[in-house]
Amino acid sequence: MTGNIAILGYGLSAIGPGVGIGLIFAAYINGVARQPEARGMLQSIAILGFALAEALAIFGLVLAFVFK
Amino acid sequence: MSLNVLGSLASAEGGGFETPTTAEFYQPLLFDGPLAITRPAVVLMLSVGLIAWFLIATTRRAAIVPSKGQWVTEGAYGFIRNGVARDIIGSKDFLRFVPLLFTMFVLILVNNLFGVIPPVQFPTMSRIGIPIALTLVVYVVYHYIGIKRVGLGAYFKHLVPDGLPGWIVPLIFVLEVITFFITRPLTLALRLFGNMFAGHLLLLLFITGGEYMIIHGGIGLKIAGAGSFAMAFVLTIFEILIEFLQAYIFTLLAATYIAGSLSDEH
């Protein structure tokens, strides 16, 4: 089997953001369930948190391509 | 290449399957070298023409009771104007940045959707040069407003919140500088690029893989090939969702950075 070890790096780097994004949306769903009227405000905050957590996974993906 | 693992597996079974590589994305149409006119550049120009035509056509007779086309434009505009610009930047001076954010959103959205719309089927944003160009605009804009508002020295001073103990200030300062000048633009560009790139690569893999299995494989592989196509279909739907989300996130983050430069503290 041939391949690039960097792809494993990407796999590892996806774990943290995966958990983080799950937590963010869990909190978002909880918040909306408790206070449906706060949905609009919570949504942009949740998306913002999602974007920040996702950045780490994207770094992993990019680095997998950078270090051949 | 990084995805050769799958490719070598496939070639071991069927023989001769070429996995889609990152080279798929580099498609020069005219000339060669660093200034070649590439396919994404052409698609980008096409999208600009289309968007400009659509926006001007639907707002030419901007009526109080909207027509169908105007309703679409108005929906997107209202979403960015009220849902992003006004909510994030605040109702005082958001109107200045509405054209910027609206242009960002529409341009990214249409180019992302080009990734799955048949005659084009090339996500422009999977070429990193274009997200970098957009990020460059946001980067220049939010630093420019921040520096113009308080001056260069004060801008750097404002990076560190007041009331911190003395020993921690240099640390925070370094972190904030990294965040402001490196991490923010880098993540902004890479997020858009990475999502579009990975998504398109995934679609390519499922479609070319399915095609190969159906053409060259045995009966079992033919069924797997059909499954692969079904998967490609599901992923296409998922891609559309991601494409909307990424356009929204890019605009949202741009608005957040601008709002940060406008407000007094970070």
Next chain:
Amino acid sequence: MQLFTGATQVATLVTAGEAEQLPVLPHWGELIFGVIAFAILYWIVREKVVPRLEKMYADRTAAIEGGMRQAEEAQQEAQAALEQYKAQLAEARVEAARIRAEAQEQGAAIIAELRAQAQAEANRIAEASHKQIEAERAQAIVSLRSEVGRLSTELASRIVGESLQDEVRQSGIVDRFLAELEQGGARPETVGQDA
């Protein structure tokens, strides 16, 4: 940005060598195209699209507010009209009541007047008839008295054979007789005796 400029050198090296390059390094043509495309679209949006849409928003707000104001005005107008009608109605009612009262008064007055007139007429008629009756009676009494006197004297003269043509004596006798007759004490014998 240092990262990108550093990366550029790598990119140019790579692109010089082979057509394929790292996907995370920008292709300069595309980057320039990206900036140009954004600039064009930004200019169009800022100059054309946003002003139009903002104007439309303002128009719409104005239209809605205008509509609301119009509706309010219409409501006020309707309210005013209603009040006017009510006032008119009340006035009409008062007028009608006044007219009715007047009519009643007038009717009562007319009736009273008529009654008075009728009463007066009746009184007059009754009085007149009384007077007439009285007069007739008086007349009848007078004529009867003279008749009775004449007859009785004639009878007496025939019986007595004595002329009682003397007016003064005659009337004296008759009167005396009648007076006795009225007292109830008149007798033929006494008449004969006296005569």
